[in-house]
Amino acid sequence: MERDEALAIVKPKLKQERYDHTVRVMETAIQLAQTYGVDEKKAEIAAIFHDYAKYRPIDEMRRWIQTTYLPKDLLHYHHELWHGPVGAKLVEREVGIHDREILDSIHYHTTGRSHMSALDKVIFLADYIEPGRKFPGLSDVRDAAWMDLNHGCWMAAKNTIQFLMSKNQPIYPETFNAYNALTKANK
Numbered sequence: 213m214e215r216d217e218a219l220a221i222v223k224p225k226l227k228q229e230r231y232d233h234t235v236r237v238m239e240t241a242i243q244l245a246q247t248y249g250v251d252e253k254k255a256e257i258a259a260i261f262h263d264y265a266k267y268r269p270i271d272e273m274r275r276w277i278q279t280t281y282l283p284k285d286l287l288h289y290h291h292e293l294w295h296g297p298v299g300a301k302l303v304e305r306e307v308g309i310h311d312r313e314i315l316d317s318i319h320y321h322t323t324g325r326s327h328m329s330a331l332d333k334v335i336f337l338a339d340y341i342e343p344g345r346k347f348p349g350l351s352d353v354r355d356a357a358w359m360d361l362n363h364g365c366w367m368a369a370k371n372t373i374q375f376l377m378s379k380n381q382p383i384y385p386e387t388f389n390a391y392n393a394l395t396k397a398n399k
């Protein structure tokens with residue numbers, strides 16, 4: 213699928229600010245893909261669709277989790293975590309993208325997972341460091357991102373966990389799995 217066609221599909225699904233974020237994630241993901249020898253075309257398409265389900269009604273997302281092969285434990289965690297897994301399903305069914313690597317990177321873009329693929333890492337990190345983001349500690353993650361893909365992802369996962377813990381928020385197990393796996397990958 214061409215970039216313009218993909219962007220035209222996603223645009224009506226998003227608010228303007230989220231669409232602008234999506235374009236910045238796309239540009240960042242392509243640069244990371246070039247840096248680390250990842251398929252640029254897959255990075256482009258995965259980035260364009262990564263937040264496809266962001267504005268689906270909570271009840272609709274809950275139904276998709278209940279009625280398809282998605283992890284049921286998601287239902288016990290914040291609905292903010294649902295748009296990745298549900299997005300992967302909807303991009304497959306509504307857009308007709310069947311590439312498993314692309315769909316997985318959309319699925320896991322918020323939490324990460326153990327054994328992240330290089331494409332997973334590119335999308336996870338691009339979403340975290342795109343130039344419109346403002347998180348505590350972000351400039352260090354941005355520096356690391358262009359030096360070492362694993363280390364950049366590890367720092368992003370660590371920051372997210374620290375942020376959530378500082379807010380007394382529950383943390384989804386895959387978020388810890390990603391952090392742990394990336395910790396080992398650092399060594």
Ligand code: GDP
Nearest residue numbers: 263290292321322323339372381382383384387
């Ligand atoms: P966005 O869709 O581009 O805004 O970004 P993400 O999909 O990466 O993140 C959505 C939100 O989920 C962010 O506010 C993260 O802090 C939050 N988040 C990430 N991991 C977890 C987790 O394990 N538990 C909870 N409760 N929130 C998380």
Ligand code: FE
Nearest residue numbers: 262263321322
């Ligand atoms: Fe997201």
Ligand code: FE
Nearest residue numbers: 321322339340
């Ligand atoms: Fe993210």
Ligand code: FE
Nearest residue numbers: 233262263339
């Ligand atoms: Fe995003």
